[in-house]
Amino acid sequence: MTKTSGPIKQAVPSDSAPDDTSAKDVKAEEEEHKRMLERYAESQKIISKYSVMPTKCSDYMTILHRINSDNTSDAHRPKQPLVLKRISDSYTEAYLPFKEDLELREAYINSYGEIRIGKLLEDLDRLAGAIAYKHASDANGELAPIVFVTAAVDRIDLKAALSPNRNYRLAGTVTYVGYSSMEICIRVQAVAEPGEAAELEPNLVARFTMVGRDKDTGKSSQVNPLLLEDDSQRRLVKISEQIKEFKKTVTQANLYKRPPSEEERLVIHQLWLETNKLLDDGYGPRPVLPDDMVWMGRTTMQSVTVCFPSERNVHNKIFGGYLMRLAHELSFANGSVLTQSRPSYISLDDFSFQKPVNIGSILKLTSQVVYSEPENKTFQVAVSADVIDNIQNSTERTNTFYFNFSCPNGRVPRVVPRTYKQMMKFLEGRRRAQTGKLISKLQSEMQH
Numbered sequence: 217m218t219k220t221s222g223p224i225k226q227a228v229p230s231d232s233a234p235d236d237t238s239a240k241d242v243k244a245e246e247e248e249h250k251r252m253l254e255r256y257a258e259s260q261k262i263i264s265k266y267s268v269m270p271t272k273c274s275d276y277m278t279i280l281h282r283i284n285s286d287n288t289s290d291a292h293r294p295k296q297p298l299v300l301k302r303i304s305d306s307y308t309e310a311y312l313p314f315k316e317d318l319e320l321r322e323a324y325i326n327s328y329g330e331i332r333i334g335k336l337l338e339d340l341d342r343l344a345g346a347i348a349y350k351h352a353s354d355a356n357g358e359l360a361p362i363v364f365v366t367a368a369v370d371r372i373d374l375k376a377a378l379s380p381n382r383n384y385r386l387a388g389t390v391t392y393v394g395y396s397s398m399e400i401c402i403r404v405q406a407v408a409e410p411g412e413a414a415e416l417e418p419n420l421v422a423r424f425t426m427v428g429r430d431k432d433t434g435k436s437s438q439v440n441p442l443l444l445e446d447d448s449q450r451r452l453v454k455i456s457e458q459i460k461e462f463k464k465t466v467t468q469a470n471l472y473k474r475p476p477s478e479e480e481r482l483v484i485h486q487l488w489l490e491t492n493k494l495l496d497d498g499y500g501p502r503p504v505l506p507d508d509m510v511w512m513g514r515t516t517m518q519s520v521t522v523c524f525p526s527e528r529n530v531h532n533k534i535f536g537g538y539l540m541r542l543a544h545e546l547s548f549a550n551g552s553v554l555t556q557s558r559p560s561y562i563s564l565d566d567f568s569f570q571k572p573v574n575i576g577s578i579l580k581l582t583s584q585v586v587y588s589e590p591e592n593k594t595f596q597v598a599v600s601a602d603v604i605d606n607i608q609n610s611t612e613r614t615n616t617f618y619f620n621f622s623c624p625n626g627r628v629p630r631v632v633p634r635t636y637k638q639m640m641k642f643l644e645g646r647r648r649a650q651t652g653k654l655i656s657k658l659q660s661e662m663q664h
């Protein structure tokens with residue numbers, strides 16, 4: 217799945233089988249290993265055909281030419297006819313054969329000997345792109361003159377930790393099509409081993425919204441409609457519509473557009489009453505915040521990255537999966553400092569990529585713990601992505617990610633907002649924690 221994965225290597229040579237393993241078991245294991253490698257190679261071919269990553273350029277000037285060129289020359293070409301597509305037509309799978317490929321495993325492992333979630337986020341975005349391109353392909357499966365961007369991630373739920381000692385399948389399809397947008401569901405499951413049920417419960421479930429833009433004009437481009445074949449597929453689309461509608465309601469209630477609800481006003485007023493006495497008014501001894509509380513303003517952490525062409529996607533913008541990985545790693549670092557422990561990723565909440573990040577941009581990521589539930593040992597980290605314009609000396613926000621973590625063995629303090637702006641961040645975090653749970657529930661319904 218990864219761009220850097222090297223040739224397949226056999227992790228366990230057949231002659232290293234334990235002495236008491238029968239010849240039959242060894243043979244079955246070898247056959248399974250061979251089958252896994254064949255499936256991996258086959259899936260890689262499909263992913264490459266519908267790849268969101270550019271083909272490698274042999275010379276540097278070609279990259280610059282593509283980045284700077286004005287591709288409007290084909291803008292008047294005739295429209296490509298639409299093709300009615302089945303849900304199954306877009307089915308695409310990718311493999312992470314950690315057991316079979318030591319180089320791959322090495323690239324994905326973290327210092328705790330577990331799988332790096334950030335790397336997986338990149339893979340999910342890449343697969344979502346491949347699924348979108350496959351769905352939008354013509355009747356012969358050839359690429360349409362459309363480019364896809366990741367408009368939003370509705371939710372990525374980690375249901376069970378991934379092990380570096382297993383092989384995983386990432387598989388997904390389109391589950392809903394609008395005019396130019398489509399929703400894509402992906403599940404990550406361990407590949408069943410001999411003696412296990414053929415279909416194991418997913419370790420991770422993800423949901424993306426991809427939007428089609430005309431390759432030459434950059435305008436909204438209609439994508440192939442979906443042919444629904446039975447009631448279960450109609451149900452799938454219905455749940456997708458429900459989630460879309462729900463997201464719309466949440467967007468309308470955005471705190472930048474509307475004041476907090478009556479219930480939320482009471483929440484922040486109560487917070488203000490509780491924390492007011494903890495503020496330093498300049499007289500008498502300085503109040504000390506209890507150990508189980510932390511000011512939100514003290515939980516900020518930043519990073520700055522220069523966006524190199526190596527992280528570009530097919531339409532010469534910075535690949536969304538890469539941005540998700542950077543943001544996740546910063547949020548993890550922030551959470552580790554907060555809890556003085558090792559937090560575990562639970563989910564990535566609904567967010568939109570509002571603007572693309574250009575190659576060469578200076579990207580500033582700012583993370584802050586905006587909400588916590590000490591009683592559940594969970595907390596939420598918001599990571600804002602801003603592009604710094606060094607010439608104009610200004611910054612522009614492209615999006616904000618919201619990561620949820622748990623830390624059963626660490627300290628999860630109560631995060632306390634102090635200013636009105638922080639109160640709004642707290643309410644936004646609280647809302648997301650609530651809506652995220654609902655989307656996650658609807659998503660689970662889709663899996664059955």
Ligand SMILES: CC(C)(COP(=O)(O)OP(=O)(O)OC[C@H]1O[C@@H](n2cnc3c(N)ncnc32)[C@H](O)[C@@H]1OP(=O)(O)O)[C@@H](O)C(=O)NCCC(=O)NCCS
Binds near residue numbers: 365393394427535573
């Ligand atoms: C995604 C993007 C093209 C949408 O721009 P826009 O001006 O809102 O586009 P439009 O109003 O033409 O809407 C196009 C479609 O996208 C959908 N859409 C836009 N934003 C969305 C969001 N946040 N969530 C879900 N759908 C969204 C609209 O509903 C519409 O769907 P429809 O055609 O099926 O009805 C724009 O915000 C963008 O370029 N974002 C950056 C994308 C990016 O860089 N991603 C990471 C790298 S790939």
